[in-house]
Amino acid sequence: MNSRFPRIASDSTEIHIQGGNQVCDVAKQAAGAVALQEQKILDTEDLLELCIRTEEYCSAFKKFEFFQIVDATDNFSENRNVGCGGFATIYKEPLQGQLPNGLMVAIKRMDVYATVFDFSSEFLLARLQHTNLIRLLGWCIHEKERILVYDFMHKGNLHWHIWETLVHLILDKRNGSLLDWSKRLNIIKGLADGLVYLHKQSMLWIVHRDLKPQNILLDHDMNPKITDFGSARTLSSDVAEERTSSVVGTSGYKAPEYTSRGIYSLKTDVFSFGVMALMIISGRKNTIMEQQGDSVGTLVRDAWQLWNDGRLHELVDPILGGDGFEPAEVMRYAQVALLCAQEDPTDRPTMSDVVALLNFESISLLPDPKQPSDLIKGGAASDKLCTYVSQSSRTIDITITSSAPMSTRVHIIVEPET
Known part of the structure; x- marks a missing residue:
């Protein structure tokens, strides 16, 4: 450890979500079921068992029925799609819908390329409750569908x-x-x-x-x-x-x-x-x-x-x-x-x-x-999005470069309004 930085101590169709501020105090042995080695992949039965066991440990973590998820997302409609990435698609449930008490949630649907490990890694959140961490509310496993339900954050990313x-x-x-x-x-x-x-x-x-x-x-x-x-x-x-x-x-x-x-x-x-x-x-x-x-x-x-x-x-x-x-x-x-x-x-x-x-x-x-x-x-210039902000002139200068022909490159300089 670097001596310059000394250690500083630090002080059912209806589902009812409860215990929102409760901290799930789970023993490390139980945490080990989620903290898997990268090489180990659980099969669906093991994953289902993990979901049930996690639900027992954490009262705020609940099972959602698949028909609720389908109704809430209008059968996974593109109109409810608010993002993709990380082997998953995110859907937003409207304020008045099929989920408990009109709660606004984000529904994460893992795609066919996601491993069971991609899904189970997220289960760490079921044990973690902090004001600066997203809250994992529940889960749903139905045939090949693997779905997680989170609080929806209204202001985006x-x-x-x-x-x-x-x-x-x-x-x-x-x-x-x-x-x-x-x-x-x-x-x-x-x-x-x-x-x-x-x-x-x-x-x-x-x-x-x-x-x-x-x-x-x-x-x-x-x-x-x-x-x-x-x-x-x-x-x-x-x-x-x-x-x-x-x-x-x-x-x-x-x-x-x-x-x-x-x-x-x-x-x-x-x-x-x-x-x-x-x-x-x-x-x-x-x-x-x-x-x-x-x-x-x-x-x-x-x-x-x-x-x-x-x-x-x-x-x-x-x-x-x-x-x-x-x-x-x-x-x-x-x-x-x-x-x-x-x-x-x-x-x-x-x-x-x-x-x-x-x-x-x-x-x-x-x-x-x-x-x-x-x-x-003398190294080659990076073929990536580069941004430079001129501090003295308050000019915003954005240059987008790529390996494409010069004719496709864009250079924008915009002076702020006076």
Whole structure:
């Protein structure tokens, strides 16, 4: 463990969902039934037994009948489809429908390519109850159908609020749900609290492995909820490392050691948190320039350079207009994010450390983030979406590049209205 970051202690047709605030206190032996080894795949009978056993342990986790799911989704109508990904399709149940008390829920239907493990990994959520984690309400297994039911988050995901809103503002001048500075800080704090719970307070040492803006949902009050636990794994201790031959996750948010060697630990999530915090502050994406030997991404590198030049306050998303935040506060949050996004996992703080560091009043108490390793000169440019935000002119410059012919490339520069 890195000595610079000392350990910081942390203090039926009708279904009735109850125990919403109850914490499911399940023994570790029971948790082991869900914390499967990657190589082990349960058959349907074993999975059904797991569902029933989990329901016995957690009173808030209930079985839904298949006809209820079919009625609620209008037989899985495209009109109820609100998203796809991760071997599943998500459906939204309307406020007045077939499910209990008109509860608004999201229904996750696993597709034919999903393994039973993809399904059972999500069962970790049945045991976890925290204000910054999505709540898993129940399950349904019917023939080949494997379905999970969650709370529905009305404000959508973080990716939309940070990125899609910006695109709408650029292209058609519509007013989006702009995240002001206080909301952004609240999201960063909420994510940190949720990860502390996963890594330490749940006593299961859970590593999410796929933290990204699309997997952060927002409730009515814009509080963040970590979701999509299909890739989550439990560890034997809070300092354990495991290796996998099947690396999951999204480029730009995956830790370097996980991307290159398949090694994951709690510090894997810490890296992803650091990148997301920088993205929330800046409104920028993090592009990995693979051909140039990049392991942390353009956003992390640019943020480190601003920190080194004493200009870290310039990282703030210009769409905020320069109001509503203190430069010292920006520098503290951004510097903590840089500490989290360091290449070597031993240089990263734990999430308990992060919460403590965010509460420091002076950045002079913070360690210095190490400089990212040099890029390979002359490497090919990355064929990915790149974003650059000019801080001085308040010009939003988006360049979309690909391996397609030059005629298909787009370059948009839009000056803000005066």
